Amino acid sequence: MMNWRGATAILKNELARFFRTAFGSILSPVLTTSLYIVVFGAAIGGQMDPSQFGGASYGAFIVPGLIMLTLLSESTSNASFGIYMPKFTGAIYELLSAPVGVAETIFGFVGAAALKSLIISAIILITARVFVDYEIAHPVLAVGYVVMVAASFALFGFIIGLWADGFEKLQIVPLLILMPLTFLGGTFYSVQMLAEPWRTVAQFNPIFYLINGLRWTFTGSSDVPIGVAFGFTLAFLVLCVAVIAWIFRTGWRLRE
Amino acid sequence: MGGPILDIRGLEKTYKGGTKALAGVDLTINKGEIFALLGPNGAGKTTLIGAICGLVNPTAGSIHAFGQNTAKSWREARRKIGLVPQELSFDMFDKVIRQVRYSRGMFGCPPDEARIEEVLRSLSLWDKRDAAIRELSGGMKRRVMIAKALAHDPELLFLDEPTAGVDVELRRDMWRQIDALRAAGVTIILTTHYIEEAEEMADRVGVINKGRILLVDDKDAIMAKLGRTEAHFTLATPLAEIPAAFAHYPLTLEEGGMRLVYRGGDGTGKGKREVAELAQTLAGAGVAYTGLETRESTLEDIFVDLVEQGAQEQAA
Numbered sequence: 001m002m003n004w005r006g007a008t009a010i011l012k013n014e015l016a017r018f019f020r021t022a023f024g025s026i027l028s029p030v031l032t033t034s035l036y037i038v039v040f041g042a043a044i045g046g047q048m049d050p051s052q053f054g055g056a057s058y059g060a061f062i063v064p065g066l067i068m069l070t071l072l073s074e075s076t077s078n079a080s081f082g083i084y085m086p087k088f089t090g091a092i093y094e095l096l097s098a099p100v101g102v103a104e105t106i107f108g109f110v111g112a113a114a115l116k117s118l119i120i121s122a123i124i125l126i127t128a129r130v131f132v133d134y135e136i137a138h139p140v141l142a143v144g145y146v147v148m149v150a151a152s153f154a155l156f157g158f159i160i161g162l163w164a165d166g167f168e169k170l171q172i173v174p175l176l177i178l179m180p181l182t183f184l185g186g187t188f189y190s191v192q193m194l195a196e197p198w199r200t201v202a203q204f205n206p207i208f209y210l211i212n213g214l215r216w217t218f219t220g221s222s223d224v225p226i227g228v229a230f231g232f233t234l235a236f237l238v239l240c241v242a243v244i245a246w247i248f249r250t251g252w253r254l255r256e
Numbered sequence: 257m258g259g260p261i262l263d264i265r266g267l268e269k270t271y272k273g274g275t276k277a278l279a280g281v282d283l284t285i286n287k288g289e290i291f292a293l294l295g296p297n298g299a300g301k302t303t304l305i306g307a308i309c310g311l312v313n314p315t316a317g318s319i320h321a322f323g324q325n326t327a328k329s330w331r332e333a334r335r336k337i338g339l340v341p342q343e344l345s346f347d348m349f350d351k352v353i354r355q356v357r358y359s360r361g362m363f364g365c366p367p368d369e370a371r372i373e374e375v376l377r378s379l380s381l382w383d384k385r386d387a388a389i390r391e392l393s394g395g396m397k398r399r400v401m402i403a404k405a406l407a408h409d410p411e412l413l414f415l416d417e418p419t420a421g422v423d424v425e426l427r428r429d430m431w432r433q434i435d436a437l438r439a440a441g442v443t444i445i446l447t448t449h450y451i452e453e454a455e456e457m458a459d460r461v462g463v464i465n466k467g468r469i470l471l472v473d474d475k476d477a478i479m480a481k482l483g484r485t486e487a488h489f490t491l492a493t494p495l496a497e498i499p500a501a502f503a504h505y506p507l508t509l510e511e512g513g514m515r516l517v518y519r520g521g522d523g524t525g526k527g528k529r530e531v532a533e534l535a536q537t538l539a540g541a542g543v544a545y546t547g548l549e550t551r552e553s554t555l556e557d558i559f560v561d562l563v564e565q566g567a568q569e570q571a572a
Binding site for chain 1: 271306309310311312313330331332334335337339341343345346347348349350354357358359360361362363364365366404
């Protein structure tokens with residue numbers, strides 16, 4: 001039977017770690033995203049033709065992409081750091097010797113990482129409202145979709161944290177893979193603006209579907225069908241859960 | 257002492273590189289006892305504890321704790337087991353009380369501030385409850401590790417080298433705390449390479465080397481079997497032979513008859529008594545001596561003998 005007290009203890013512990021450094025954890029992504037909105041949305045965006053973005057202002061167009069950028073990087077790095085630190089300090093002994101299994105660990109570590117990135121994303125969304133006048137066409141679906149993406153990438157980050165055997169590896173995936181793919185996935189532009197072959201190439205970027213999924217919930221239109229974006233995210237989530245279950249069963253990178 | 261609380265059969269662990277850390281360990285631990293596992297560095301002590309507590313995947317063998325196979329009923333077993341590892345491993349930036357609460361919660365126990373206070377007070381940490389762990393001294397950090405392990409009231413507690421690298425005063429303090437735990441009914445398994453620690457604390461002693469248990473017995477029984485008293489009487493005048501009146505004592509003459517040596521006893525005090533008798537009767541029998549040195553063999557002598565004997569057997 002699942003050890004709920006154990007699961008919530010891990011969740012609370014991880015959240016407490018986040019709130020201990022809340023100032024830096026929140027301020028840094030909020031500042032970065034605000035700069036993107038000010039520079040791209042307000043300064044450059046004024047020169048853009050709204051017809052290229054489904055009639056929305058450029059500032060409103062980039063908000064979902066920026067939220068996705070934050071969600072992906074924060075969920076991944078929070079979760080990878082969360083499980084890597086106990087491995088690094090040796091405190092993982094307690095988790096391994098406690099009556100907690102894969103379900104409790106995912107609930108605690110991944111839940112906390114996803115929650116943290118959702119809190120930061122919500123703050124960014126509110127901050128964006130100061131600079132940009134955006135609407136959310138499907139608010140319930142937007143919340144559901146954002147939660148699903150945060151959970152998926154927190155699971156992905158958890159796997160990275162287990163795999164990493166040094167701080168350098170912890171940074172490789174978020175900085176060298178996720179960040180470029182997010183920028184190239186249509187955060188700042190619509191793929192309709194790209195010439196071939198880049199328009200086709202962009203469709204092989206998985207992040208493209210995530211950004212467009214969220215953009216659809218904001219504007220009601222996107223470059224891809226919403227079902228594809230939701231299906232893709234759900235498949236990624238299931239894959240990550242399966243990988244973590246395998247890791248716990250075999251003890252890979254956890255038990256000697 | 258109660259019945260078995262832990263039963264290990266044929267436990268083996270071979271690491272990926274081929275190192276055999278455990279080579280078929282059989283061991284039974286009884287409820288309520290303090291068991292000291294002695295062994296040199298690399299003997300397999302930490303691997304054995306790791307295998308029982310879930311940190312190491314054994315290659316072969318079985319572990320039953322509280323009558324249940326830990327591979328199957330791991331949740332039930334782990335709820336009742338506490339572990340204090342050798343290394344200080346926790347979130348150094350967190351507060352003492354929060355870390356102890358965290359441990360209690362992780363092991364599935366409901367919040368209980370009174371119990372947390374009790375644990376912290378018993379380890380003289382209550383005044384430091386709101387301090388960040390990194391601000392504490394090395395000894396206090398080690399106590400935080402123990403507090404975390406005790407937070408869920410384990411019935412079986414593993415202490416891996418609890419006094420490694422701590423000063424004498426703190427070591428004695430730690431022994432008092434271990435004694436208090438035993439009085440509270442906690443079964444304790446401690447690994448150490450300080451023989452003095454095993455001699456002071458343990459009810460039973462096991463000696464492990466190269467992944468094999470070389471000996472397990474009551475500490476007193478080991479001392480009785482292998483304990484010896486040695487006394488050197490430096491004589492005023494040399495003796496040609498041992499007087500007949502002392503023939504029933506295990507005596508030898510050394511250094512050209514200038515030294516009368518007693519080697520006997522069984523670790524129960526018999527040796528000391530016989531040396532005292534000798535000291536009195538030698539003077540009465542006209543055998544004058546100018547000096548007397550006595551020495552009791554310790555667990556360390558026994559341990560060194562066993563390890564050396566094991567090495568010789570393996571070489572053969």
